[in-house]
Amino acid sequence: MPILVLPFPVINPILFQWGPLAIRWYALAYVVGLVAGWWLIRRLVAVDSLWGAVKRPTPDSVDDLLVYCALGVIVGGRLGNVLFYDPSYYFARPLEIFEVWRGGMAFHGGLIGAALGAWLFARRTGAPALTIFDLASLVAPIGIFLGRLANFIKPELWGRPTDVPWAIVFPGSDGLPRHPSQIYEAMLEGFAVFVVLSIAARLGAFRRPGLIAGGFGVLYGLARIFCEFFRDPDPHLEDLGGGLTMGMLLSAPLIVIGVALIGWSLRTKTVAGGPA
Known part of the structure; x- marks a missing residue:
């Protein structure tokens, strides 16, 4: 049995509601993540010392990149949930x-959609596709x-039952203390990945x-x-048996592609601070 079970900090999932209009934290996360990523990319492409001779998009053109990636995330995330997790339904x-x-949004579907949006943006503007992927990959962890x-x-998307001291009983669950796995993912997939990629960018990646896209x-x-x-x-949608989950299966190709990109x-040889 756990020594301590933390109480769940009950927060209304609806941030603001006016009549039938409801603004939820989940929707706000999408909006803030996209806007913060757009703002950071605009700052990054304006710093000459980060790029050497590498061609990059202009700060103004990044406005269009936000639109392409936003549409890709929404459409790809929804279709990913449909095709990866419950197509028969x-x-x-x-x-x-x-x-x-x-x-019902799937991260890996949203990632594919965002990558397709970034590729279309690169084709329309003439910017190098890998450079656009690098920029999008750096801000994605936000x-x-x-x-x-x-x-x-x-x-x-809470965690498995556990007896760790920081276990939480989530509302709507079976009442068992569970890992706050959402926090684990936020800190590892989000914060830690962002810090590592940001350091790599400052070092000339x-x-x-x-390189940054592969690192991501x-x-x-x-x-x-x-x-x-x-x-x-989910035993019906995500559990593939033998300890394997759909999240693991969909993440494995990312590692392979990442290693290949790195x-x-x-x-690639570099000349005067940029690739030959």
Whole structure:
């Protein structure tokens, strides 16, 4: 039995409501994450010392990148939830696919959608695709951090039963003390990944296109797989048996792709501070 069970800090999942209009913490996490990422990218592309001879988008063009990535996150996140987790349910009820206000967004689907949006932006503006991926990858952990905090507030996606002193009994659960796995994910997938990638950027990683994007793939993939050991998977949608979860399965390719990008970027020769 745990020595101490922390009380769940009950927070209204609705931040503000005016008649039928409700602003939820989860929606706010998406908005703040996207806006904060846009603001940081504008600052990064304006610092010449970070880039050497590498071509990059202008600060003004980053406004369009926000739109491309926002649409990609929303559409990709919803379709990812439909296709990865419960396709039979949604194929039998296709109209519910559009009912995003009822919840149901998949991170890996949102990541694919954001990557596609970034690629389309790069093609339209002529900016190097890998550089756009690097910028998007550096700021993505901000949204992940906020999103996991919103999962905790809701509460949803809680952890497995445990007897650790910081265990929490979540409202709506079976009453067992559980890991606050949403906080684990916020700190590892969000905060820690952001700190590491930010340090890499300050040390010149933008001068090797693909390095930060590859680092994100590896770091996020490893962090997500680690956190899956503490997160309680849905037995019907996420538990694949033998200790394997859908989150682990979808994160493994990110590590492979990340390693490939890192290897490619490190093999690129640099001339006068930029890639040849």
